[in-house]
Amino acid sequence: MDMFPLLSDILENSPQVKTRASVSQHLSQLAETFDEYFPEDPRNGHMWILDPFSVDPTDNDVALPSHLESQLLEVSTDSTLKLQWGELELGSFWIAVSKEYPCLALRAVKLLLPFTTTHLCESGFSTVATTKTKARNRLRATLEATLRTPMPVLSRKSFKKLPEWDFEDIYNQDAPPRQTTCAKSLRNSQDESFKKAFLPNIRLFMHKINMSEWNRLSHFNNPFGFMEFNHDEVMAGAKLIPKPNEPLLLPKPGSDRCMSCAVVGMGGILNGSKMGKEIDAHDYVFRMNGAITKGFEEDVGNRTSVYVHTAHSITASQYLLRKYEYKSIPDDEGIKYVMIPEGMRDFNWMEGLFKNQRVTAGQYKNKRPWTYYAEQYNETRFYVLHQDFLRYVRNRFLKSPHLNDPHWAIVRPTNGAFTLFLALHTCDTVS
Structure with a gap:
């Protein structure tokens, strides 16, 4: 009583x-x-869930691994989140946090789930008060400065096989994707193994990288992260990546409520197939790398809705495919460009592209990137695949046994495979 x-x-x-x-x-x-x-007091080590803005992430009573301590510090200094914390209920607040800090929010939500209401949880926590002294504030300021710097650079040579971290299979996810009424949609698959692996709202595209994200992704080799990369050199291009204003593709009117897509590769298997009309009959057509169509329309079609590439593929195609009279990538009106950030050269390329200037460093120094897009380049139609999406494709669908070999760092799915999975996460049906 x-x-x-x-x-x-x-x-x-x-x-x-x-x-x-x-x-x-x-x-x-x-x-x-x-x-x-609850044989153990659920408050122990978890007071940060009730008020992430007044708990020191490094205190002994904060039961978090180092990479989540860094995320908690980012949250505690985010003025926008602090405003939301004052306006939202506890559960709603952590759901909002999950957009930028999914790992930390997941930890909080798991603890909140056993309570029938957030009121009961808050009442249970409210018996413990947190005090902060001037000395602790000075310590916090020092820690903030430290944790806002890039982590030490990891070297691939330090690992004899693919390193696997406790957050290896945790990915950024966005708001739930559009609802589909297409009965044939892949999202309605009843295959249990596929449903377990498939994340319909996996984050597809890059648009913002804070220091917490940089440090998390620095544990993974390229193109799955920033291992061995210099923070400032990458951010020179990455910070310019525009946030997508709309989904990559939208359903077309009169398409019987199903968005159909075709993914066309370059292996030559379509040569003589006469499938061009069937390919072009899809709502959208994905192509990658050289994407030759001129002179082969009867077999491969002539429409391109989405073109997927790297800095290497878009430049090398001009001389590797010269014997096929290849001139440039597809130039369809309204075409969407998707880049795979496979290496430092891609971030150098993007810096020049977004600034409309020659590349200033790396393999493509002095090249003019915008000239490679057949006069169709538009920033609002340019997307960059997120490292989490690339790693998710490898980990859950295409994990090679060669990742356990000494040369693990060069093993990755092809550009065609990434394009196929992009289509699978964008369209209802894919051919």
């Missing part, structure tokens, strides 16, 4: 003694049941 002083005072002065005994017995039984489900 000591937890409810107002109720205790009312019952103390009430002649209805039986009521007091009944309430007291019920609360005692409730406490016993709570102890049965």
